[in-house]
Amino acid sequence: MPRMGSSIRPVLTRRSHGALLWLRTLCAAMVAISVTLSGCHMPLWNHRRTACVPQQINDVEMREYREYATEIDFPDLDCELTAPSSALAMEPRRLRNLHKDDLWDMTLQEAIKTSLANCRILRSSGQFLSPGNPILANPQFAPSSYDIAIQETGILFGSRGVEAALAEFDTQFTTTMTWGRDEQIQNNLFNVGVLPGQTLKENTAAFNSSLQKQLATGGIVSLSHNWNYEWDNVTNQLFPSVYTGRVQAQFRQPLLAGAGVEYTRIAGPISQNIEGVSGVQQGVVIARINNDISIADFELGVINVVADIERLYWQLYLAYQQFDAESSLKIEALENWRSVDARVKAQATGGSAVDESEATELLLQIDARVMQAQNNLYDMEAQLRRMMGLPPNDGRIIRPIDQPVMAELLPDWSLTLNDALERRVELRKQKWNIKKFELQMKAAENLIRPRLDFVSSYNINGFGDDLMGGAADGRTARGLGSGFRTLADGDETGWGLGFEFSLPLGLRAARAQLRNQHVQLVKARDALFAQEIEISHELADSFRKLDLAYQSMQISINRKLNNEKALQALEAQRQATPDRVSQDMILRARDRAVQSQTAFLQALVQYNIAIMETHYRSGTLLDLDNVYLAEGPWCHGARYDAAEKAAARARTIPTATMLHTEPEVFAFPEDDSSLGVPLPEIGPAMQGWPIEPTEPLESLDIEPMTPPLLTPPALAPTPAPIETPAPEPPAAPATPEPYLGPAVDHQQDSGNFSLPSISKLPLQTFPGAVKRESVINSLPHPESTTTTDDDGFKAPIRRTVQ
Numbered sequence: 088m089p090r091m092g093s094s095i096r097p098v099l100t101r102r103s104h105g106a107l108l109w110l111r112t113l114c115a116a117m118v119a120i121s122v123t124l125s126g127c128h129m130p131l132w133n134h135r136r137t138a139c140v141p142q143q144i145n146d147v148e149m150r151e152y153r154e155y156a157t158e159i160d161f162p163d164l165d166c167e168l169t170a171p172s173s174a175l176a177m178e179p180r181r182l183r184n185l186h187k188d189d190l191w192d193m194t195l196q197e198a199i200k201t202s203l204a205n206c207r208i209l210r211s212s213g214q215f216l217s218p219g220n221p222i223l224a225n226p227q228f229a230p231s232s233y234d235i236a237i238q239e240t241g242i243l244f245g246s247r248g249v250e251a252a253l254a255e256f257d258t259q260f261t262t263t264m265t266w267g268r269d270e271q272i273q274n275n276l277f278n279v280g281v282l283p284g285q286t287l288k289e290n291t292a293a294f295n296s297s298l299q300k301q302l303a304t305g306g307i308v309s310l311s312h313n314w315n316y317e318w319d320n321v322t323n324q325l326f327p328s329v330y331t332g333r334v335q336a337q338f339r340q341p342l343l344a345g346a347g348v349e350y351t352r353i354a355g356p357i358s359q360n361i362e363g364v365s366g367v368q369q370g371v372v373i374a375r376i377n378n379d380i381s382i383a384d385f386e387l388g389v390i391n392v393v394a395d396i397e398r399l400y401w402q403l404y405l406a407y408q409q410f411d412a413e414s415s416l417k418i419e420a421l422e423n424w425r426s427v428d429a430r431v432k433a434q435a436t437g438g439s440a441v442d443e444s445e446a447t448e449l450l451l452q453i454d455a456r457v458m459q460a461q462n463n464l465y466d467m468e469a470q471l472r473r474m475m476g477l478p479p480n481d482g483r484i485i486r487p488i489d490q491p492v493m494a495e496l497l498p499d500w501s502l503t504l505n506d507a508l509e510r511r512v513e514l515r516k517q518k519w520n521i522k523k524f525e526l527q528m529k530a531a532e533n534l535i536r537p538r539l540d541f542v543s544s545y546n547i548n549g550f551g552d553d554l555m556g557g558a559a560d561g562r563t564a565r566g567l568g569s570g571f572r573t574l575a576d577g578d579e580t581g582w583g584l585g586f587e588f589s590l591p592l593g594l595r596a597a598r599a600q601l602r603n604q605h606v607q608l609v610k611a612r613d614a615l616f617a618q619e620i621e622i623s624h625e626l627a628d629s630f631r632k633l634d635l636a637y638q639s640m641q642i643s644i645n646r647k648l649n650n651e652k653a654l655q656a657l658e659a660q661r662q663a664t665p666d667r668v669s670q671d672m673i674l675r676a677r678d679r680a681v682q683s684q685t686a687f688l689q690a691l692v693q694y695n696i697a698i699m700e701t702h703y704r705s706g707t708l709l710d711l712d713n714v715y716l717a718e719g720p721w722c723h724g725a726r727y728d729a730a731e732k733a734a735a736r737a738r739t740i741p742t743a744t745m746l747h748t749e750p751e752v753f754a755f756p757e758d759d760s761s762l763g764v765p766l767p768e769i770g771p772a773m774q775g776w777p778i779e780p781t782e783p784l785e786s787l788d789i790e791p792m793t794p795p796l797l798t799p800p801a802l803a804p805t806p807a808p809i810e811t812p813a814p815e816p817p818a819a820p821a822t823p824e825p826y827l828g829p830a831v832d833h834q835q836d837s838g839n840f841s842l843p844s845i846s847k848l849p850l851q852t853f854p855g856a857v858k859r860e861s862v863i864n865s866l867p868h869p870e871s872t873t874t875t876d877d878d879g880f881k882a883p884i885r886r887t888v889q
Contacts, residue, residue: 176479176480177478177480178480179465179469179479179480180465180469180479180480180484181462182458182462182465188482188484189482189483190483190484190486191484191485192486193485193487193488194487194488194489195396195397195400195487195489195712196712196713198396198400198471198485199397199712199714201475201476201477202392202393202474202475202476203389203392203714204476205475206475206476207232207233208229208230209229209230209231209232209388209389209391209392210392210395210474210476211395212399212470212474213395215473230384230385230387230388231388232385234381234384234385235382238378238381239381241377244366244369245366246377247369247374247377248374248377248378249371249374249378251374252355252369252371252373252374253371255369256300256303256356257301258299258300259298259299259300260296261295261296261299262294262295262296263294263295263296264292264293264294265292265293266290266291266292267291268288268289268290268291269288269291270286270288270289271287272284272285272286272287273285273286273287281320281321281322286320287319287320287321288319290316290317290319290328291315291316291317292316293313293315294313294314295311295312296311296312296313297309297310297312298310298311301356303351303352304347304351305340305341305346305351305356306338306339306341307337307338307339307340307356308336308337308338309338310335310336310337311334311335311337312333312335313332314330314331314332314549315330315332316329316330316554317331325562325563326552326560326562326567328552329550329551329552330549330550330552330570331549332548332549332550332574333549333574334547334549334574335545335546335547336544337543337544338541338542338544339541339543340540340541341538341539341540342539342540342541342586343536343537343539344357344533344534344538344539344597345357346533347533349530350530350533351370352370352371352372353367353370353373353526353529353530354366354367354369354370354373354527354533355369367527367531367534368527372526373523373527376519376522376523377523379519380516380519383512383515383516386512386709386716387512387516389709389714390512392474393709393712393714394699394700395474396471396474397696397699399467399470399471399474400489401487401491401692401695401696402467402692403464403467403468403471404487404489404491404692405688405692406460406463406466406467406468407486408688409460409464409685410460410463412681412684412688413453413460413681414457414460416453416678417450417454417457419674420446420449420453420454423449423450423670423671423674424446427670428443428446430442431443442669442671445671446671449674453678468484468485471485472485491691491692491694491695492694492698493640493691493694496633496637496698496701498630498701500630503626503701503705504626506706506707507622507704507705507706508619510707511705511706512706513622514615514618514622517614517615517618518615520611521608521612524604524607524608525608528601528608531597531600531601531603531604534597534600534601535594535598537588537589538587538588538589538590539586539587539588539589540586542583542584542585542586542587543582543584544582544583544584545580545581545582545583546582547579547580548579548581549570549571549573549579550567550570551570551571551572551573553568553569553570554570554571555569555570555571556568556569557569622704626705629697629701629703629704629705632700633697633698633701635697636693636694636696636697637694639694640690640691640693642690643686643689644687644690646683646686647680647683647686647687649683650679650682650683651680653679653680654673654677654679654680657672657676661673699711
């Protein structure tokens, strides 16, 4: 026994000592490998280690290291970094940089055309200078003309395009070829081909190839071919080396859950995991609906761009008119100040210090307004340029040349509401969502069933001493020398047939998926009802604003005429009695006339914007501005593929029933009258549309033309509709002439000017389009007449049944 406190040293034999040395060597090698494979890493610095850094290290010795780990870098891109329109832009127009520019007379149609041609990334007027502007904050999610193609080519789960969904049915080809060698000492006292303690040596090779096809019914067909080679040093075998292979055909078909063409079209092929629950939004039909939703999103972006362009166009028109009026008034104020200054120097009547101070104050006020009007003109022109995708300044200044509409627009409420409920893109997008949820719910109902699959297989086996060669093997009478020969003979076959059943007890996952789809469907339908109510309120608000803008324009034009009449009276009185009317009074009266003229122009522009808003809320803005969305031309490869497939279908058996098989229709063309929204009868003002035969679009030479609402046609004298006259202002002229207006008949009331009116001009009328049949055509049709403008376009004119 060792003494207490003495160390115990183990006694190592020679054999155990060698094993220990081998174990230590193996541990050291593993540590070295782990350090080598750990990769680059940053040291974990702390305040203790920083104190150990020597201070006498030369900067030259530290040139390969940096004292920081992260800095701001810029990527080196292969593409052009700056757009030419931005890099070559001239200095913007501003009050300190006044110079004469070339005028660029532009119509509203030219502005819209330029904007849609230049803006692949759609802009918004309201998001300018906003921190959340998606063009700067998150350009990947900014609406653009590429979004439809991005959705079409999507491959991610839940947002797959049609091509990715169809790729599930592509034939899959796989092949592998591997070689191997293995040596094992046989620890067996019995004779297994080699003596105990000797090494069993094996050489192997494997070749596998297969074709697998997914069927539209949910089934899978596969054809595989494989060969396995084996050589070993076992002595009790017929052949030391042998080739075994087979050709096998397999077929699997779901019979309950995941079965059928309808499920596969909606949800895609069911997962091969027999216990799994597949998603219900991966099929070709859902991918196609997602494409239609992306088209609706793009159309919404185009509508918003067109609305912003028209709004900015009329605001720029107003800025020009205000600047012109204020500039004319400034000239007169300057002449008045010079006249007063001359009287002061001559010490004549009207040349006191008070008169000079008032003239100076008035001049400064008007000069400040001119400066503000000029800056507003530059600002509106720059915003219009931004929406059109133009640089801030290219040496030309845009000047609108289209005249605003003064004729009264009296749209029919029932027909306009019917158009809004049919043509608003938001409703069409939501209806696509409802259709998608309905289809997904059908697929989810399919999964509330057990998983039962029919499985079958058939194979032909092959065996040979060589893979290819003669039949004679030198050992047997059958002739097993060639593996391919025995495979071709087909004497050794096998088959399998049966069913696979799986049922998660309770089906909680499948039932939860079905319940989720049901709730989403109910929410989508309620959202559609809420959208329809919201659109009706939006349209009602636009009707109120339209009436308010028109009535305000009537009042402002009468106020303008009244101020002009007062100015003429003061000028006549000054010529008769110069001592009683001073030049300052004349100038202030002219200032009031200019202010009333500016108010009239503001009301006029607001009225045209209200017309645009009415078209926007009714879904007919693109028709008003002659903007039509269409798919671009196909490339040559797509045309060739379509012609090749058409020729292949033409060469099929004429009596084949599958030649004309089509899936269930769930989308209707745009001109289908069955899409109408039935409306309840709302009094005698509900009118139908007389259906007039029109030429098809293919036979018309469609050219850009001015919409009928922008330049109303000259109407024949018609009985004036009953409407509430504007309140009579005091001292109004007896028969004044309108300040600005088209050559149309107008009404006159008791001394006040009344703007011309177009009775019941339809919002949905546009050149070359086929009018959709109204769903409320059971009521008697009123008499209608037509009027022809300069371009030959006939616009029906409706009158309300009184």
